[in-house]
Amino acid sequence: xxxxxxxxxxxxxxxxxxxxxxxxxxxxxxxxxxxxxxxxxxxxxxxxxxxxxxxxxxxxxxxxxxxxxxxxxxxxxxxxxxxxxxxxxxxxxxxxxxxxxxxxxxxxxxxxxxxxxxxxxxxxxxxxxxxxxxxxxxxxxxxxxxxxxxxxxxxxxxxxxxxxxxxxxxxxxxxxxxxxxxxxxxxxxxxxxxxxxxxxxxxxxxxxxxxxxxxxxxxxxxxxxxxxxxxxxxxxxxxxxxxxxxxxxxxxxxxxxxxxxxxxxxxxxxxxx
Amino acid sequence: xxxxxxxxxxxxxxxxxxxxxxxxxxxxxxxxxxxxxxxxxxxxxxxxxxxxxxxxxxxxxxxxxxxxxxxxxxxxxxxxxxxxxxxxxxxxxxxxxxxxxxxxxxxxxxxxxxxxxxxxxxxxxxxxxxxxxxxxxxxxxxxxxxxxxxxxxxxxxxxxxxxxxxxxxxxxxxxxxxxxxxxxxxxxxxxxxxxxxxxxxxxxxxxxxxxxxxxxxxxxxxxxxxxxxxxxxxxxxxxxxxxxxxxxxxxxxxxxxxxxxxxxxxxxxxxxx
Numbered sequence: 001x002x003x004x005x006x007x008x009x010x011x012x013x014x015x016x017x018x019x020x021x022x023x024x025x026x027x028x029x030x031x032x033x034x035x036x037x038x039x040x041x042x043x044x045x046x047x048x049x050x051x052x053x054x055x056x057x058x059x060x061x062x063x064x065x066x067x068x069x070x071x072x073x074x075x076x077x078x079x080x081x082x083x084x085x086x087x088x089x090x091x092x093x094x095x096x097x098x099x100x101x102x103x104x105x106x107x108x109x110x111x112x113x114x115x116x117x118x119x120x121x122x123x124x125x126x127x128x129x130x131x132x133x134x135x136x137x138x139x140x141x142x143x144x145x146x147x148x149x150x151x152x153x154x155x156x157x158x159x160x161x162x163x164x165x166x167x168x169x170x171x172x173x174x175x176x177x178x179x180x181x182x183x184x185x186x187x188x189x190x191x192x193x194x195x196x197x198x199x200x201x202x203x204x205x206x207x208x209x210x211x212x213x214x215x216x217x218x219x220x221x222x223x224x225x226x227x228x229x230x231x232x233x234x235x236x237x238x239x240x241x242x243x244x245x246x247x248x249x250x251x252x253x254x255x256x257x258x259x260x261x262x263x264x265x266x267x268x269x270x271x272x273x
Numbered sequence: 274x275x276x277x278x279x280x281x282x283x284x285x286x287x288x289x290x291x292x293x294x295x296x297x298x299x300x301x302x303x304x305x306x307x308x309x310x311x312x313x314x315x316x317x318x319x320x321x322x323x324x325x326x327x328x329x330x331x332x333x334x335x336x337x338x339x340x341x342x343x344x345x346x347x348x349x350x351x352x353x354x355x356x357x358x359x360x361x362x363x364x365x366x367x368x369x370x371x372x373x374x375x376x377x378x379x380x381x382x383x384x385x386x387x388x389x390x391x392x393x394x395x396x397x398x399x400x401x402x403x404x405x406x407x408x409x410x411x412x413x414x415x416x417x418x419x420x421x422x423x424x425x426x427x428x429x430x431x432x433x434x435x436x437x438x439x440x441x442x443x444x445x446x447x448x449x450x451x452x453x454x455x456x457x458x459x460x461x462x463x464x465x466x467x468x469x470x471x472x473x474x475x476x477x478x479x480x481x482x483x484x485x486x487x488x489x490x491x492x493x494x495x496x497x498x499x500x501x502x503x504x505x506x507x508x509x510x511x512x513x514x515x516x517x518x519x520x521x522x523x524x525x526x527x528x529x530x531x532x533x534x535x536x537x538x539x540x541x542x543x544x545x546x
Contacts, residue, residue, distance in 0.1 A: 027380070066384060107376070111298050111341075
């Protein structure tokens with residue numbers, strides 16, 4: 001009943017007349033997803049952002065977000081809701097309800113609904129399409145590794161709603177968000193399409209003020225940015241927006257290639273204890 | 274941004290042309306929601322049922338369910354998904370995706386989307402409306418207290434989709450599901466409408482084979498049935514379905530009255546540790 005596409009994509013998709021509803025859910029919890037220094041408002045923001053970023057990656061306009069909150073202490077609710085509402089507001093969405101529960105470990109599950117004229121899936125690339133990204137990848141990882149001026153990219157990532165909509169309208173052939181590093185996302189896209197992705201590291205914008213080799217490691221392997229990865233046929237006009245970068249090409253052979261060399265897709269993964 | 278109605282109702286409601294989308298989310302976790310004897314398939318069923326029951330209570334037809342699963346062991350996933358899918362299937366819904374995470378305590382959050390021509394809220398009753406229920410309340414509690422022949426009402430409750438749709442079409446003025454006992458649901462409805470609810474215990478169908486006084490306690494205070502509580506104007510024609518019962522009247526004075534005596538709404542509640 002759950003099709004391959006439904007499992008691989010960021011969102012489930014439902015045709016509704018001449019539009020499409022997209023729906024997604026994400027679970028975060030304290031021990032694995034929220035660093036100790038994160039405030040409750042930031043935790044609330046993040047819980048909404050992960051879902052809104054999935055909706056952005058479908059080229060959809062978010063509408064409603066629901067938040068199920070399992071709280072270790074009821075006093076945390078207000079700041080968490082404030083953060084979730086603030087993030088929704090930034091994205092033109094409404095925090096429309098939820099569920100409240102007591103839980104030994106703070107656990108937040110946000111679910112979101114959006115609407116798309118033309119939902120963009122992970123699997124739609126064709127050989128020869130351009131590969132692009134939205135955002136400078138690696139800033140969140142830089143913040144994690146002591147570059148504190150990039151803290152906001154880690155603590156309150158901005159879902160790329162406008163860029164996602166613009167890329168869908170421009171004819172992007174596939175799209176997903178980059179939550180766990182560029183290589184991991186390229187690998188997910190490779191698995192969805194069966195094609196290969198050849199990127200050139202010099203085309204990846206460096207994190208400002210970070211040495212090039214370190215910035216490249218942050219970009220390829222660092223998580224938490226919530227930028228977008230997309231492909232688009234070469235004849236299409238890429239939206240003229242400040243943080244959209246073309247970094248490579250889709251190829252026939254199902255491999256991830258960086259600067260001409262095959263690499264393994266990798267990045268942050270959950271592990272069972 | 275979260276309106277009073279949105280918080281009080283089982284679902285958030287979004288107008289979409291000439292139909293309405295309803296969306297809801299529910300968190301369940303092992304220590305408080307799943308008795309030890311419950312199988313993983315039953316746990317999966319239950320996680321979908323709570324959300325589908327909320328959709329039924331809006332008089333909506335369920336469409337998609339998403340399941341975010343925080344698992345203490347990955348081996349539990351298959352049976353949990355089977356149970357959730359089976360419950361969705363019974364209700365004409367599709368388990369369309371989800372999110373998977375490792376968690377110290379099994380935590381399941383289901384989110385559901387449905388569509389209603391005429392969503393029925395908790396707050397729409399008028400004085401003089403009839404008060405009715407769907408299902409024989411107390412069977413789940415009977416199972417909990419040793420009447421093992423009622424086990425399925427506790428372990429795999431059937432969301433009342435058909436009855437909810439029929440009651441909405443018949444003109445029900447308000448509706449909600451009875452998850453935590455009849456008195457607790459009457460109290461929730463009282464808070465939503467500001468009106469009172471006078472019921473007659475002799476009109477509440479008894480749990481078969483259970484002494485009347487015990488059955489009444491199960492019905493008023495016992496949780497887990499996932500039947501429906503509704504009100505309907507007296508001129509409307511109540512659907513002719515086997516488990517729909519009229520048990521009282523809506524009154525002006527904001528009180529819960531059983532057999533002429535005011536009572537406090539109560540039942541199962543979560544408590545902070």
